[in-house]
Amino acid sequence: MTTLDDLPLRSELKGRSPYGAPQLDVEVRLNTNENPYSLPEPVAEAVEQALAAVLRDLNRYPDREAEALRADLAAYLGAATGHDGLTGANLWAANGSNEVQQQLLQVFGGPGHLAMGFSPSYSMHEILAAGTGTQWHDAQRGADFALRPESASSLVRVYQPDIVFLCSPNNPTGTALDLEVIESVAREAPGVVVVDEAYGEFAREGTPSAVTLLPKYPRLIVTRTMSKAFAFAGVRLGYLAADPAVVQAVQLVRLPYHLSALTQAAARAALANSPLLLAQVEAIKTERDRIVAGLRALDLTVADSDANFVLFATPTRDQQATWQALLDRSVLVRDVGLPGWLRVTAGTHDETTWFLEAMAEVVADQRNAAPKETVTVGQEKSSDES
Template identity: 65%
Template structure:
């Protein structure tokens, strides 16, 4: 960036780096928590048919409010939600951005508990929102007591809670969400991007929406649905929150193609979600094998595993890349994160890591 453009750039953005995970041409890519399974043929055919049904009308703007898509999303989530409680955008990141545009911004504060999703502070910065890091405990947990202490101390306008949390994979009890709602006065956003991968008995904050108008639960179709390339995120909330977001959303922000593709995919939800069980099996396999190797492993309710006790995590990451396996360095010294992939991808990762650890004990 030239000095002239640096001068014109907002003061709070100077010196920052854009978000980005490495995109390397390797045989096994397990670094961005994608669903490794391609869309089944019947689903792909249904989406192609849906797209062909709207392509001749691309000279017209799409449904500005994506009403039918929101109705389909409400039906998928259940919990007595209806179209007024759902909002959709181009990925959950746009959902988060709209929330901060509407309820945060200059002179207001967002609170999160890191390590967590790295886009929360980045989107806060892009909207001029002050960021406060409440930090997690040493074991990556987050107790109701710690969360309440930070909320009481900082009085944030928006609180971000991740469950399951990225990059740790750990889930929150609903007692934490309830305690934060009771302690604060601002919006409480529970990021549930990986909720479909949670182990049996792990509850969703969707249960708490009734009677809690300051609670928002965000979801995505990128992970469990294997729909990352389509960019479709959504939220469930009180109807008044959805109304507020329409004050900041761009006109016609969801294309006709996106809406048609997403609706077709939702029509095949059971088929698409059939890969979830297979991915969870590989996740649990990774946990078991990494523990056997003597590594520290964070308990995971997501489609990835955070593992540590690495003397030089950066060297391990590079050695794995050299062997054709790409995982994620999330910036935690001694820790790395790996996505649960297909059985063959999991085997390739475990064999490569075992070889690396033998060379670098």
């Protein structure tokens, strides 16, 4: 039987494993940063009507450039971030923000080019770089998981990457970047700077988006997704905002008719009902803050979060034992590969209650079983996140 070792894989793909998180049948699934709420009924009905309207034209190719969808995205994002100058020419959409980022690597990366990120961060960026033959440099965040303007820009100055990836809010740590950090990198970078704002809608009050910096930096690119805030993970719709020249560059590598008519119709219907969906975001933020407060009440170290998830230190250095103890209580959280840390997604009120009660039991059991250990943060590299 043929195995991967028998195939002529590219060298940068040898020894790798497919990206993914465990999909287990549990009562409380809080490991993949999904929106815990179904679409509100009025939104579901609007999506159904939009899909019905295009069903009889599925023998024809969709709008290749998704112009109507891009205009709708520009209107939504401009209103959400306070950037009233966005138009469809500034927006590009694809099947999830991962495909958008892959297209950016196809355009600005590839063999002989360097991409850089600051770990612990979203591991898919490195995987996408490998898939496009782009060299990857893994810079490290500080011991407190922070990224500061001087250190970030100095590393860019040294390595001269063609693409810099920044996450804000960062995955898996959850905290948004100060705009000063993004500007310091944008000023120094010889190529493009990609700010991944997949969780931007969940940021705490007063947190500005990097979208506001686009007029000042023509090589700055902000990627977003409808998977999280819009409860659209099953639709797969991501997008970027950038200078129109960047959008034109991405069109050089996009596959023909890459966004189906069904995807475009569903996304436009959801955008037309964004206030209903964003009301759910406020409920999720309430549960996130409840998780932060609840875990700190258990005397655990918790990272500040601007996302729909929380990174927390486990009672002992063995985070796998805590992960298993929670699973034994039918709660699935994410082991992101940081010794002594786990990540939990904010769920519904009942799911949050279940998690916090289970966590209180686990903490009591583990502290009774062994002396408390001190966790040293931020030195190890993260594994897969989503």
